[in-house]
Amino acid sequence: MTKKRYPQFFPLKEFDNYQPNTLDFKTLNLKIKTLQNSLKNSEEMYKKVIMTSNEAIFIIDKNYNILFSSEKAIQMFGFLQDRDIEGKNFFELVFQPNIKKIKRIFKRAFREGFVGGETGRFIKKRDVFVGVMNIARIHNAENIPFALVLTINKIRFENKLKLYETIFNKLNDAIVLHTIDNNKLGKFFEVNETACEQLGLTRDEIIKKNPFDFYENFNKKNFNNVLQRLKKEKKAIFEVSIKKSNCDVMMYEVNAHMIQYNEKPVVLSIVKDIGEGKYFLNKIEKDFIVVKKIMDGIITAMEKLVEKKDLYTVGHQRRTAELAKFLAKEYGMSDNQAEGIYIAAIIHDIGKIFISSSILNKPEKLTENEYEIIKKHPEEGYNILKSIYFPWPIAKIVYQHHERINGTGYPLGLKGDKILLEAKIIGISDVVEAMTFKRPYRKGLGINKALDEIMKNKSKLYDEDISNLCFEVFRKGKFKFK
DSSP states (O other), X not given: OXXXXXXXXXXXXXXXXXXXXXXXXXXXXXXXXXXXXXXXXXXXXXXXXXXXXXXXXXXXXXXXXXXXXXXXXHHHXXXXXXXXXXXXXXXXXXXXXXXXXXXXXXXXXXXXXXXXXXXXXXXXXXXXXXXXXXXXXXXXXXXXXXEEEEEEEEEEEEOHHHHHHHHHHHOSSEEEEEEEETTEEEEEEEEOXXXXXXXXXXXXXXXXXXXXXXXXXXXXXXXXXXXXXHHHHSEEEEEEEEEOTTSOXXXXXXXXEEEEETTEEEEEXXXXXXXXXXXXXXXXXXXXXXXXXXXXXXXXXXXXXXXXXXXXXXXXXXXXXXXHHHHHHHTTOOHHHHHHHHHHHHTTTGGGXXXXXXXXXXXXXXXXXXXXXXXXXXXXXXXXXXXXXXXXXXXXXXXXXXXOTTSOOSSSOOOGGXXXXXXXXXXXXXXXXXXXXXXXXXXXXXXXXXXXXXXHTBTTTBOHHHHHHHHHHHHTTXXXXX
């Protein structure tokens, strides 16, 4: 440990106005010796206070450079001797996220003279600790503020930087940080071990480059789009192809965040390898397309089977399905739900294949017995479809499409909320289509008569909201039967 140099804060003000001719030499010598003894005693006391203090003591100038540090300060911050720490800027010892806060505290101290009891986070090599600060303003001989005396009492030691570093490096995803200056991508300044492994490069090799050195399909337009999102939302997620050191190109998802580091904006990106996941996703999508084509083929075959049995059903199910799907979307249902309604509607009369063609195509009014036979077709349809897997409750929807709000429908006599919403939509679409077009026993009545029927019986037979919606889409010309 080198010998400490203690600053002098006791200027000889007593001699500022000294006049030699007013005192004899004997008196003058006595005054000088008395003052020297006083100064010596004061300096000794000052030294002892500093040497025995359990607090770190600093003197820093207006630019926050360290002019003096006590032995406790040197020890607290992990230095060996005073020359290792004096001359440094004090903020080199401050945990980065705390710099702005402590600057504000120092400015208050220069302005108000004293600030006490403030906490801050400080760095000892790669560890972080929390200390309580007391800061006082000091003046020079001309009474001009020129520095701060700062004491720090360590209240808690944290070993989190090592923990954060371990987490940073051991994550499965690559993490990179790069600068961004004047709307231009800067170079990487920090990367984790995973990023090095994925790119096949060392940390030193990566931080000499910028993202464009690795991004294969990332042009200026792509960058501008990402930059605008970062400025507006402080984050952006995008996919990009990245070229590795072995020339392999893989697909990655970049989750970028704009953050402040050393009071400057930088971009922190979490980079996830989605190459393998993308392959399986594409395979699933292709398999789904194949399955959907098969399902569509089966549905079409069922539709044609009914139409062969009932001549007047030709086109009826498809028109009903198109209206039901449109109403579902207008009602706010998802595309997936609307698709399920369409499929249920396009085969809603599948149960009629068990009914005699002579009844289905009879031009006269049906007898009561014949009508009872007709009323069995929802149940027959349910029995056909219940053993087939669909991602929607198709069998139940078909079973309920003739149920009515007041319980007068068939075959179950369900009421109100006991009826599936999908069945209510198809029920109204079925009535509107059937009344509009020709049936075996009558001519088509037209769309106006059909809309009068659902509006007259809304809340009784038909769901009120769906009835009003159906009326509006036709009145405004949003939908027309093809």
